Structures are given as structure tokens and as C-alpha cells.
Amino acid sequence: MRAVVLGIGNTILSDEAAGVRAVEALEQAYRMPDDVLVIDGGTSGMEMIEDLSNLDFLIVIDVVKTGAAPGTVVKIAGDEIPVFFRHKLSPHQIALPDVLASLELLDTMPKEIIVLGVEPITLELGMEMTPTVAEQVPVLAEMAAAELLARGYVLQALALAVA
Secondary structure, three states: OOEEEEEEOOOOEHHHHHHHHHHHHHHHHEEOOOOEEEEEEEOOOHHHHHHHOOOOEEEEEEEOOOOOOOOOEEEEEOOHHHHHHHOOOOHHHHHHHHHHHHHHHOOOOOOOEEEEEEOOOOOOOEOOOOHHHHOOHHHHHHHHHHHHHHOOOOOEEOOOOOO
16 A cells, blocks of 8 residues: 655745645654655646556645635545646646646556645745644644544654653
8 A cells, every 4th residue: 555645835825835834744743654655745746746656545735725714624535626626726736637637647546535725814925824824734734644544554653852
């Protein structure tokens, strides 16, 4: 079984950084087994095809526009996935649908995909996330860990450094 947790987003567009920051938080909280790869996808595109091919499980962490209140955390799965990828939120979302379409054409699509996301407040230029969205970063990381654990992946919690 192979799984990837992919955090995508642009760290210079304020809340858009949530996916990238969530995979950083996941890596700080857990040691991943050899069959789980955590990727800071940033705004990458087709260069991710090899890492995303023939997976058993793909978790994408990103900001999402669902119309929910800002800061709302959502899980998108199953038939909702294609609908999510039809709505362009930011420049990086041009790349991920192309990657998934290429995987489908190559018959190497992940067996299961879920999207964990948070509704942004702003995608304006800025290096800091809004406090409301930043508070959800550890929540997204824990949701990703729970999804992996539920599928039998063995994560090792790392002890927090005591100051």
C-alpha cells in the first residue's frame, strides 16, 4: 500500500498557504512509515506525476471555496472530487486537475482520493495567514493523520520538545 499526503498552495498569498503549512505540521507531529510520502507540492504541477502514480490513497490538503463560513474545515471525497476541481480557486489549481487527468489517461490514478480543506478569508498577497485559517492548520494535519490511521498506515507520534 502506498499513500501520499500532498499539501498544495502558494505561501505568498496569505491563506493560500494552509495546505503547505498543514503538511509541515503533519511532519512535525508524526514520523511517517516508508509507505507514506508527505509532499509540499507548493504550486507544482506535472512534475508530481511520478509521485502520484499508482497510489492506494491520496490526501490533498488545500484551501477550498465551498461557500461555507471562512475558517470552515471540509472533507471532500468520492463523487464530489471532480466538482471541486472544476472550480478554479487560484493559479496552482490549473496544475492539479491536469495532473489528475494525466494520471487517468495513463491508467495510474490513485485508488482513493480525498481533499481536506479550509475555507479561506483572503488570498491577497501576504506572507501571513489570517488567524482564523492559521488555527485550522493543526486540525487539517490531525485529520490527515486520522485518515491514514483509519486505513491501516502506522504513524509514530513524535514527542513535542519541552522548552
